[in-house]
Every structure is written in C-alpha cells, then in structure tokens.
Amino acid sequence: MQQLKFERIPRATISRLAVYVQELEVMEQQGIKVISSEKLAQLCGVNPSQIRKDLAYFGEFGVRGVGYYVHELREAIRQSLGLDRTWNVVLVGVGNLGRALLRHNLLRKRGFVIVAAFDCDPFKIGEEIAGLEVNCTSKLPKSTRDMNVEIGVITTPPERAQRAANYLMEGGIKGIVNFAPSRITTPENISVEYVDFIHHMFSVAFNITQNQSKGLL
Amino acid sequence: MQQLKFERIPRATISRLAVYVQELEVMEQQGIKVISSEKLAQLCGVNPSQIRKDLAYFGEFGVRGVGYYVHELREAIRQSLGLDRTWNVVLVGVGNLGRALLRHNLLRKRGFVIVAAFDCDPFKIGEEIAGLEVNCTSKLPKSTRDMNVEIGVITTPPERAQRAANYLMEGGIKGIVNFAPSRITTPENISVEYVDFIHHMFSVAFNITQNQSKGLL
Numbered sequence: 298m299q300q301l302k303f304e305r306i307p308r309a310t311i312s313r314l315a316v317y318v319q320e321l322e323v324m325e326q327q328g329i330k331v332i333s334s335e336k337l338a339q340l341c342g343v344n345p346s347q348i349r350k351d352l353a354y355f356g357e358f359g360v361r362g363v364g365y366y367v368h369e370l371r372e373a374i375r376q377s378l379g380l381d382r383t384w385n386v387v388l389v390g391v392g393n394l395g396r397a398l399l400r401h402n403l404l405r406k407r408g409f410v411i412v413a414a415f416d417c418d419p420f421k422i423g424e425e426i427a428g429l430e431v432n433c434t435s436k437l438p439k440s441t442r443d444m445n446v447e448i449g450v451i452t453t454p455p456e457r458a459q460r461a462a463n464y465l466m467e468g469g470i471k472g473i474v475n476f477a478p479s480r481i482t483t484p485e486n487i488s489v490e491y492v493d494f495i496h497h498m499f500s501v502a503f504n505i506t507q508n509q510s511k512g513l514l
Numbered sequence: 515m516q517q518l519k520f521e522r523i524p525r526a527t528i529s530r531l532a533v534y535v536q537e538l539e540v541m542e543q544q545g546i547k548v549i550s551s552e553k554l555a556q557l558c559g560v561n562p563s564q565i566r567k568d569l570a571y572f573g574e575f576g577v578r579g580v581g582y583y584v585h586e587l588r589e590a591i592r593q594s595l596g597l598d599r600t601w602n603v604v605l606v607g608v609g610n611l612g613r614a615l616l617r618h619n620l621l622r623k624r625g626f627v628i629v630a631a632f633d634c635d636p637f638k639i640g641e642e643i644a645g646l647e648v649n650c651t652s653k654l655p656k657s658t659r660d661m662n663v664e665i666g667v668i669t670t671p672p673e674r675a676q677r678a679a680n681y682l683m684e685g686g687i688k689g690i691v692n693f694a695p696s697r698i699t700t701p702e703n704i705s706v707e708y709v710d711f712i713h714h715m716f717s718v719a720f721n722i723t724q725n726q727s728k729g730l731l
C-alpha cells in the first residue's frame with residue numbers, strides 16, 4: 298500500500314472518497330478517460346478544492362490544465378481505501394434488512410463477500426438465502442476463524458446487537474458495521490461503523506421543519 | 515417550535531441528537547428518570563462536553579449536580595428535530611431494500627409513515643407488501659399531492675434514482691432520503707440525505723487496513 302502522508306484521515310474524507318470511487322467507476326464504464334476537477338466535483342456534489350484537499354492525503358493527483366485520469370485515480374483511491382482486494386464478511390441477524398443485504402449484489406461487486414449468515418431463531422436456522430444457509434449464532438466464532446473473516450455485519454434487533462458483537466469479536470473479527478439502532482461497546486482496535494437510516498430520516502425531517510420556519514417552503 | 519439559538523446546526527450535531535433521542539427512549543422504557551451527563555455520554559459513545567455543546571443549540575438543559583431529566587430532554591430534542599408529529603412518506607423502488615424498509619417497524623415507531631410504494635416494473639405493480647399495494651411510478655406525483663406527502667425515500671437502482679427524484683419533486687415532496695448509490699440533483703430548498711452503507715463498509719475496510727499497517731491487529 299501507498300505510504301500515507303498523514304496518519305489520521307478525517308471520517309468525512311473517507312466518506313467522500315467512497316463517493317469519488319463510485320462516480321469514477323461510472324465514468325470508466327462510460328469510456329471516459331480524463332475528467333476536469335470541476336466536472337468531477339459537480340458530479341460528486343462537492344467543490345473542486347475539497348476534492349484536491351481530500352486527495353492530498355494520498356499523494357499527488359491531477360494534471361494542471363488536464364484534470365484527473367479516471368482509471369489511475371480510481372485505482373489509487375481503491376488502493377488507499379483497501380478495496381483492491383476482497384473482504385470476507387459474515388452477517389448476524391436474518392430479518393428483513395439482513396435478507397436484503399444477503400441478496401444485494403452491490404456488496405460483492407465492491408469486494409465484500411458475505412460468506413456466512415447467522416441467526417439464533419430456530420425457525421430461520423437451515424433456511425437458504427442467496428445461496429447461503431443460515432447457521433446458529435453459537436457456531437459463529439469457530440466459523441469466522443475457519444473462514445478467515447475480517448468484517449462482521451450486525452442486522453439484529455437493537456437489544457441483541459451487543460451479543461452479536463461479542464460473538465464476532467470472539468471469532469476474531471477486526472471491524473463491524475452495525476445496522477442495529479443501538480450503540481455497541483468494543484475495544485479500541487475494533488473498527489465500528491453505524492448505519493442508521495433513521496438518523497437520515499431525522500435529518501430530513503429537521504431540515505424540512507427549518508426550511509418551513511424560514512419560509513423557504 | 516422552540517426558537518433556535520443558531521440558524522445553522524452542524525450535520526454531525528443532528529446525527530448525534532438522533533443517537534441521544536434513541537438512548538433516552540431506551541432509558542425511559544426502563545423507568546430511568548434522571549441521568550448524569552457522564553452516563554449519557556458513555557451510552558451514546560461521545561464525551562460529556564460534546565453533549566453539552568450539541569444541546570446548547572436548542573436551549574438550556576441539565577441541572578448541575580443532577581444531570582438531565584430523561585423525559586424532558588427527550589421531548590425537547592424530539593421537538594427540535596421535528597419529531598413531535600408524524601411524517602407521510604412514499605417509497606420508490608420495491609427491490610430487496612425497498613421491501614425491507616416497507617416491512618421495517620422502526621420507521622412508523624419513529625413517526626415516519628410510508629403511505630404509498632411505487633415501482634415501474636409491471637411484475638411488481640399490484641403486489642401487496644406490508645399492507646401497501648405497489649403502484650406504477652407514473653401515478654406518484656398525483657398520489658403524493660393527494661396524500662400530503664413531504665418525504666420521499668428512493669430505493670431504486672442507481673441509474674433510476676434521478677428519475678425517481680424528479681417524480682418526487684413533481685409531487686411536491688420537500689425532502690428525499692436516497693438509498694440508491696448515486697448522487698441526485700435537486701433545487702436547494704429540497705433536503706437530500708444519502709444512506710450509502712457501502713461507504714461504511716469502505717470505512718471499516720480502510721480502518722482495518724490502517725490498523726494492520728500500524729501493527730495494531
């Protein structure tokens with residue numbers, strides 16, 4: 298991996314890099330070879346100086362008067378983010394959201410391969426979803442170690458999220474993406490991300506309320 | 515609504531307020547009446563001064579030597595966020611994720627009521643999911659106006675997200691939560707939130723890669 302110029306990359310930068318990769322990928326599919334920083338910024342919904350600042354963490358990109366080479370930039374960001382490889386993932390909690398993720402083709406396309414699914418509900422154990430058999434959660438620690446899994450996805454109800462996290466850590470997982478609407482406690486070397494779409498609903502509700510009170514709507 | 519002390523509340527604050535509301539709700543269910551700022555901070559995964567700063571946007575909270583009154587604080591945040599009412603929501607794109615959201619009970623519990631679901635796939639139109647009949651997307655603008663809908667949720671494939679957004683805006687929607695992994699263009703008075711779980715997968719992958727290169731794993 299490329300040596301990073303700074304140790305600490307802001308979370309917001311990582312998030313924007315993910316958007317850049319996505320948009321660069323679409324461009325590559327469309328056969329676009331070079332893009333101006335203005336155009337890339339516009340497509341990603343940020344300003345050009347933000348892109349330059351974000352990319353500066355990873356090295357020198359862009360050619361004055363030309364812009365960015367689409368393929369090179371995409372590869373460089375992918376490498377920086379650790380996306381130039383595949384990641385084995387397990388999922389805990391086979392409810393509506395868990396099923397949707399198991400059937401989602403974008404995860405695999407982005408290098409995240411769900412290799413096992415777990416649930417503690419006896420009615421779900423043994424069921425096959427998207428080619429995977431649901432296993433009893435008690436088997437999780439051994440399975441994840443055997444399959445060299447690094448990332449765990451939690452889609453349990455909120456009250457079971459911590460237990461799921463404990464199983465995952467027992468299984469040697471290094472990072473967790475928690476879709477359950479509750480906080481979990483982990484040691485510092487475990488990377489945890491929360492995906493809580495209700496927060497985004499809240500934000501929109503808040504912004505509409507604000508816009509209405511300002512007479513903008 | 516309470517008068518806000520500042521016009522512009524940082525996004526990160528809104529996001530944390532959503533966490534505070536969630537945790538306060540759990541406490542209220544457990545019969546907890548008062549909580550210290552340290553304990554609340556710990557449960558929410560932030561530090562106490564952050565909570566004080568976030569709440570300062572909305573008024574004076576907390577009693578020295580006592581902490582926060584759980585019910586009062588929860589109500590005040592709910593009111594500030596515009597959550598002391600229900601919001602009519604429509605969903606566009608009845609794929610795996612759309613189905614999961616239609617069946618998700620948390621949305622309604624939080625005041626977001628999905629009143630209609632749309633898809634352009636003739637095989638899906640007429641299907642009933644969670645008590646709602648899937649309608650043809652061309653009917654969306656009239657339906658949303660008739661039902662006084664303010665928020666639209668997009669769960670289409672990425673290439674159809676902009677079209678879905680156009681239909682929603684034609685229907686007079688004021689805010690959009692976009693789950694499709696592509697940017698959409700809207701006028702400034704439309705509030706747009708992106709829910710892209712792939713970004714969170716990216717962040718975890720990046721952090722694991724970083725931790726490994728630092729020898730922490």
